[in-house]
Amino acid sequence: MKSNSFFYIGLMFVSIIWGANFGISRWAMDVFSAEIFVFLRFGLAVPLLFLLLYKLEGSIKVDRRDLVKLAIIGFVGVTILEILVMYSIKFTTLANASLLNVAPWPIFVALFAPLFTKETLTKRIVVGGAIAFVGVSLIILGGGEGFDLSSQYMLGNVLALLVSLLGALFNLACMPLMQKYSAMRVTTWYVLFGSVLLIPFTIGGWSDVDWSGLTLPIYSAIFYNVILCTIAAFVVWNMSMKRVGATKSNFFRYVVPAAAAITGAMFFGEAIKLTQIIGAFIIMFGLVWIGMERKKLENDQPSSNMKVAN
Template sequence: MSKQWLNYAGLILAAAIWGSNFGVSRLAMETFDPILFTFLRFSLAIPFFLVLLKLKEGTIGISFKAAIQLAAIGLIGITALEIIVMYSIKYTTLANASLLNVAPWPIFAALFTPLFMREAISSRLIAGGAAAIAGVSLVIAGGSEGFDLSSDHMLGNLLAFGVSILGALFNAASMPLMKQYSALRVSTWTIMFGALFMFPLTLGTWGKVSWGTLSAGSYAAVAFNVLVCTVIAFVLWNASMFQVGAARANFFRYVVPAAAVAAGYLLFDERVTAWQMIGACCMAAGLIWISMESSSKPRKFEM
């Protein structure tokens, strides 16, 4: 298997992890406040990032200029983005939130990336992306909830659409820094700043949790979010995204809702419809078509 196929496999695995976390997080929300749970996910991951960074690279520091940049990226991509995701789900249907969170993201990534990096947009990318968009739309809208654009959900719809804008900007802005620092170092400092900005928003929620009576499932949900969804998936995504480019990589986010549907089927016995199966096949075909494009000289990159 070529190095480029490994990069695409890394994107798919990271997106599948994040998609499966919808089901895990839904279970955790029965115990934790959403913002507190998100803060625990990122703050508890910081020691693991720092140890890995120290062992692998010998140092953990960054320049003052990079710190300012990563503070802004962490505020946008961790603090603001994760909170908006939660409230978009609260104020609209899951189908609306899933579709509006994910579908426009690669389009905005393609628009924002030229502001930070030089990336070519090929006809293969456009065609494969269109097929993937159609597929993910069927995966989400083909579910039992459908897609509802009623005025009652307008606030949630706008928030969900904002997720795509902020998320694409977050990805594109991270790319130049990964020419200077490793994906591990960029991920570490982005998450540190994001957790720092998120902490004040958790005040008043800690006392609502019965810490002494937490179940094994609650601890498992936290551990999965910290170690798998944050430490492993973030570094894997950033490293793979740097190699294939932000515009191309972000189409692989369409694996997220498909994995979320699979998690709902396995954890909550949610029905999978024929339209969703057709959509998954269409999405997979589009992503395979994108990944088959011959790549230019790979970027020099250190994990």
């Protein structure tokens, strides 16, 4: 049986890409509304995904009865989730949104995983996840804003928590389909449906775009979002999640705030505090602790996870 190290590296790679995008997307958001930019990110990825799928697998077909499932997954995971992320940031503080968008997500996955998969919540995952949770809290809250439960932020806080819940269900809903199709095929089809269903939210916004104001950094941000954040990241994430399981995989989302903080320091001169550095090391320790479970299972039960790995 092949080692899962490659897939853990893939999860880390994707989380870094998504984290860095918090800073990189700022360049494009000066020209595009959030709805338009999200549509460009996913819409431009669709033909490339289908072309890549056909080149790699020789076919793009899925069973007609699965189209409805893929449409629902795309609507929840792309259309609704991306809009909720936007408005959660709008109606609460960045610290609140970051913590509630990211921290509960893996916990919801762990709680609901038995409804979609045969995964079990082990002591090692619980301990490693708890350690990583402490680390991500230090990174987000260590930036100086603190967590604010004022009533004025309640709507944004609820929306941010809803992002975690729907995001977890979105990830888990992909798992049964990825036992039937490749991660590439599932990703391609739900991105298609999610993009099409985003169109109504962009109506009226295109006329406000200053196309003459597009600069090299903005084109670079679009390229980064389409090629890396969507095509590469979604495919690699789903492949890795299929192999190591949804519960373990989603704890790697805790790398996202660390990558975002580093990007902010590199491109926008934002300070990184000692608390955040300590948090990053704590996250890494927790994730390594979770990842070590696979080696133990390989030694003790060599065939225990074959079903997840096919």
